[in-house]
Structure formats: C-alpha cells, structure tokens
Amino acid sequence: METNVNKDFGKRVAELRKKAGYSQxxxxxxxxxxxxxxxxxxxxxxxxxxxxxxxxxxALGISKSELFNF
Known part of the structure; x- marks a missing residue:
C-alpha cells in the first residue's frame, strides 16, 4: 500500500496544532x-x-520524533 508521507505529516501537524490551541x-x-x-x-x-x-x-513543545507518530 502506497502512503503519502507529506499528507500524513501535514495531518499530524494540524492535529497537534489544534490540540495545542493555536490558530494557523x-x-x-x-x-x-x-x-x-x-x-x-x-x-x-x-x-x-x-x-x-x-x-x-x-513550538509545540514536543520531540521531533513525536511529529512522525502517524
């Protein structure tokens, strides 16, 4: 199965940003x-x-590796 890392990463960033309460x-x-x-x-x-x-x-106060937990 092919995945799109850019889209997965983007979704993860958006999820974490919203969870942290930040607007774009x-x-x-x-x-x-x-x-x-x-x-x-x-x-x-x-x-x-x-x-x-x-x-x-x-900015999110997390490790870089946590950004890639998708």
Whole structure:
C-alpha cells in the first residue's frame, strides 16, 4: 500500500496544532514562518525542511520524533 508521507505529516501537524490551541496564524508566528506556509504543510503540498521541522516541534513543545507518530 502506497502512503503519502507529506499528507500524513501535514495531518499530524494540524492535529497537534489544534490540540495545542493555536490558530494557523498564531502557530506560524510561533514557528517563525508565514501563515500560508503552515497551510501548505498541513495539506501535504510541501515537505518542510529539517530546520522547519525543528521549529514546529519546538513550538509545540514536543520531540521531533513525536511529529512522525502517524
């Protein structure tokens, strides 16, 4: 079975962001990225860089490996 890692990762980020109570705009500010970029990542349209993955994990207060628990 083929999977789409970008979509799975994006769904995971959206799930964790919402659980943390952040809007996309608030989360983008906390990560230091543009709000539209958060949407692009959450829809699985782009792969974030390793630096951005680190920023996402830090903004959520979780380990990078937890982002990939999908």
């Amino acid at each position: 705009e608030q989360f983008a500010f906390k990560c230091g990225v543009d709000r539209t970029y958060v949407g692009v990542v959450e829809r699985g349209e782009k792969s974030p860089t390793l630096n951005t993955i680190d920023k996402i994990a830090n």
